[in-house]
Amino acid sequence: MAKEKKDDLKEKKKELQAELKRIQDELDDSLDEVREDVSHSLRPSEIIKKYPLPSVGVSVLLGFLLSHSNRSASGSGRSGSRNGFTGLLFSELKKIATKKAINAATDYIDEFIDGKKEEALENLNGTERDGD
Numbered sequence: 540m541a542k543e544k545k546d547d548l549k550e551k552k553k554e555l556q557a558e559l560k561r562i563q564d565e566l567d568d569s570l571d572e573v574r575e576d577v578s579h580s581l582r583p584s585e586i587i588k589k590y591p592l593p594s595v596g597v598s599v600l601l602g603f604l605l606s607h608s609n610r611s612a613s614g615s616g617r618s619g620s621r622n623g624f625t626g627l628l629f630s631e632l633k634k635i636a637t638k639k640a641i642n643a644a645t646d647y648i649d650e651f652i653d654g655k656k657e658e659a660l661e662n663l664n665g666t667e668r669d670g671d
Contacts, residue, residue, distance in 0.1 A: 587639075591647035598640030605633050 579585060587594040 583639075587643040588647075591643055595640050595644050598636050602633050602637055602640075605629055
């Protein structure tokens, strides 16, 4: 009788461990999904797609501020602070930000125009069917 209880307890323990392992695996999978969703939604390209015009505005503002700080630093008589590597780095970052902003804006406009074309074609096809 004691051996049977001991075997039952061992079997229950194995079942509980298997259940615990299954729950842990499901939890890990859920966390991976959440992590992937968050990282996907925080990608700059996703933010730009979701908010294209504010993104362009922020890019233009940053470009203006960076170029303005570059001019004021070079005009104030400080010779080494913005020259050399730092100046080159800011210049390249401005170029990259400008290109990305322009690309995002043109992509958004292209998608918008394509959507309007499709909408117009659907409306045109709908009116042709109604007229037939």
